[in-house]
Amino acid sequence: MKNLHSLKDLVCKLILDIAPEADMQSLDPNEELREELDLDSMDFMNLLDSIAKETGVNVPESDYAKVNSLQSLTEYIATRR
Amino acid sequence: MKILTMPSFGADMAVGTIVKWNVKPGDPVSRGDIIASIETMKGLIDMEVFDDGIIVTLLAAEGEELEIGRPIAELQLKNEEDSNNSSVQIVESGDAHSVDVGSNTAVNQEGASNSSDSQNDVTKESRVLTDVEVKSGDSINTRRPKISPAARNKAEQLGIDWRQLSQGTGPDGALLLDDINIADTQSAEPALDSVKGPKDMMRDAIAANVSRSKRDIPHYYLQLDMVLDNTLNWLSLHNADLPPSNRILSNAVIYSAIARTLSEFPAFNGFYRDGHYQPSDSVHLGNAISLRQGGLMVAAIHNAQNLGLLELMEKIKDQVNRARKGGLRMSEMQDATVTVSNLGDRGTDSIQSIIYPPQVAIIGIGRQRIVPWVIDNVVSSATIISMSLAADHRVSDGHSGARLLNKINKLLQTPEKLV
Amino acid sequence: MNIDNSKVHMGIAHMQFLFKQMLRIRRFEEKCAELYTQEKIRGFLHLYIGEEAVAVGVMQALKAEDAVFATYREHGHALARGLSMDKVMAEMFGKVTGSSRGRGGSMHIFDVEKRFYGGNAIVAGALPLAVGLALANKMQKKNDVVVCFFGEGAVAEGEFHESLNLAQLWQLPILFVCENNGYAMGTALAISESERHIFRKAQSYGLKSHAVDGMNVVEVESAATQYCQRIRKGDGPCLLECNTYRFRGHSMFDTQLYRESDEVEAWKRKGPIMKLQRWLEANGKLSSAELKQIEDQVADEINQSIAFAERSEIEDISDLYLGVYGESES
């Protein structure tokens, strides 16, 4: 099982690529990512795209509801790698 | 001992040459004797001595050209202490305290003391104003916003309403040519560097544009709620086993429906300039992209009416990414024939937009939301968007606007036709 | 025609006074030449050396209320008329304590209290002014004389002829004094005037006029005195031509190509001061001690005027517009 912590750092880096001005430290990991960081559907799709490329994990549209916070997204990826 | 110096015979004499000495060291001289002849540009002039005494040394040779005031001989005054003979010891050249009534230095030598100080050149309020000193404040139209003729001329050429621009950089806030040039470059192609550049300039440009639009264009507004379920269902089927990069977002479908419909409604797709309307034969769909740090840019998707869904999706994705990294091309930002304004998932139910001159219509898309909806007299739920149309009443009217919205809605119900 | 100057009684004390007046002008002008070569005096400088007898002689005929117009070669007239040497020197140094606040320089010395209406840099420029002032005196029934000095060069100007005609036409109380020194700057009288006797030009307009030896201060004084008496009696304008010579160039920057040096030397031997000095010494009226005392007094006055000029202030630039227009009489 990949170390959860380093995976979280990876996800944060990918988010920063999309939203460079995002303030990751003060982000509550359980809060709704798209709401907190003002990511629109295009941003979110680009994020999933880079996660698929970096981790090989492909989040189908049907599972969008399961990955709406930093914590749930990281755990979702960790279980499927 | 008195030093004799090269004499000045006139204001425009800078140098003199001793052509002939009439005396040699040891010779006695008395006041008025001619002791040498000096060559000047006007010819030979006699040099006289002004005191009785004895020549001690000659400091300058014949033929030697010297500046005024340079020592040329030394004179031992007759009985040095003889009071009536030695004139008051005029401190020789370079005496500090004697005021320089006028050394023959070049005219533009700006001695600090006497450089003219125009700020206080008229402190004494002479009863009669000799110089026409019209204070700038005297002009009556101080309240009217000021603009230089060159700036106003340029503003009118560019169709910029300079009255809306903020303070100029000229005197009393007058608008100058540079101010107009900045306002112009800034509203025409807000290249990324302008994004990175001062944000207030971008704000000024948006301000200028929307103000002009609100003032010049008689907007009318229409709105229609459209059921999106068919489109969404088709999309989830289509995207089901595709990686994120190949998936199609609902916006692409909506934009495609709008573009195809507009190609059949020329009164909503073109330019209104200098009092007459010019419809465009192709639909360059302006996509209003909000930038993460604030501000807005409109990038045109060229010939959107001919693009398939996949192509359109790629176009939109590419533009948004490039816009956010400042890579938009000039052409993309200037020639949109109509614009779509979309606040995205966290927007409001609906949005009434302001048309971008010289366009004549703008479509606003509210957020997707699930609402109660009556189908065959039975209340159930549906995912809808409210689509608004703001159009220029000089060019079109509500009836054709309504037909436009209804046609878009009809296409959204059969997304598969848009592929 | 020569005026018999024996009628004019000249006391010895008066002769000594005339001598001192001329010597005072001579030494002043020599010092100005020196100050000019040291760039203390700027602009143009026209020296009166050699012509002292004319100014000193004519001034003896004037009362305090009489008016004087001079030319740019005016230091002698100003000093002979009684202007303070301090003020004249300060004016040439461009100081605000000068006779014209330092604004005029050597060519524009004014002192209305002494009724000295200044030099004028434009040849013959002052003649119409003098005629006008005489007209004003006549209109106001003032029994004052206006004296107008000018060089023989001025007779070539139209203003000379217009002024003499008006003066005679209106019978104005004016004495024209022509200092004929033979050269208008670089042009000799011989090559510029068809009629070289200036007094004959005046006679052609009907003025009482004759010529005198400008080097003889006594002859000048007596002729001027008689003409002023005529004028005060209302017998109309006169013109006195004084034949004289300037021992220096027209101005400081003059190579004097236009005249021969032996001509200059010849006139120097007939100089006005030397002539009177020899006469006084021959008659035992001027001992070497008295001469030294006069020279010392003159040197002191000159040095004191230079010190005054040196320590005086220049005018403040903020006063530049002062005097462009006057206060309107409320």
Place this chain on the structure above:
Amino acid sequence: MKNQSLTYREALKIAISEAMRNDERVFLMGEDVGNYGGCYAVSKGLLEEFGADRIIDTPLSESGFVGAGIGAAIGGMRPIIEVMTVNFSLLALDQIVNNAATLRHMSGNQIGVPLVIRMATGAGKQLAAQHSHSLENWYAHVPGIKVLAPATVADARYMLSMALKDPDPVILFEHVMLYNDSAATPKPEDCPDMHQACVRKAGNDISLITYGGSLSKTLHAASELEKQGISAEVVDLRCLRPLDTQTLFKSVDKTHRMIVVDEGWRTGSLASEICALVAEHCFWSLDAPPSRVCSKEVPIPYPQHLERAATPQVAQVVEAALTLLNRDVT
């Protein structure tokens, strides 16, 4: 090597003697041009070369000899009349304006007056008010005459021959401060046609329009401005009537800002005419009011510090430019 450079005064003399050698009808007439060698030593030596028949010293009768020059031109000669300075030309204004400028038109194009009048002009030598005038604009006001202001040694060398070829009267103003200027010996191509203005220094931010004696000060100001990152264009008018408006408008349309540097008094000056022209023809390209740096409206005073305060100086031109460009004046 001496013959590599030429002074402004020598350039004028060569031009005169060249003209006289090439054309028998040309002669030089004026005050002290012969024996004295010219008040500014321009004609020194010409009397020896051409003799008294063609180098003519005149009495001090400006109206007389200028009128005579006009008459000689009518009679088939090509006179060069030297009026010592513009200050004395006032006595000849009637002849120049009512005869020279008017005869051709008034006679129904029968009588031309092919004449060149040369005058010194301007201040800077502490000669006080009567000897420091800049009145080029008086003559540039009058239709029927042309007015030139050679500011460089090249113009001094070659403008005269162009003026002599002109069928109408041409007045050549030589600023007194230029006579000592020297430059590399000019070639004919260094002197464009006399009617053309000349951009002496190209620039983009502001046009400095000037002529004659003010050119060197204006160029100096332009180099000062260059140090502050301002690129000033200096236009030398050269011809004051008729004005080369094409060059003027082209420059102002480019830079959008203009200052005229003119030693005349501002009211009714040449600078006013240029501002009016620019306001009429370049209005829509003006980004700042057309401005002027002229002499203060006072008679020019004698002391150097007041003369400088009264006449345009480099610092004022720089300051005016900075103000026009909205830059704070250091």
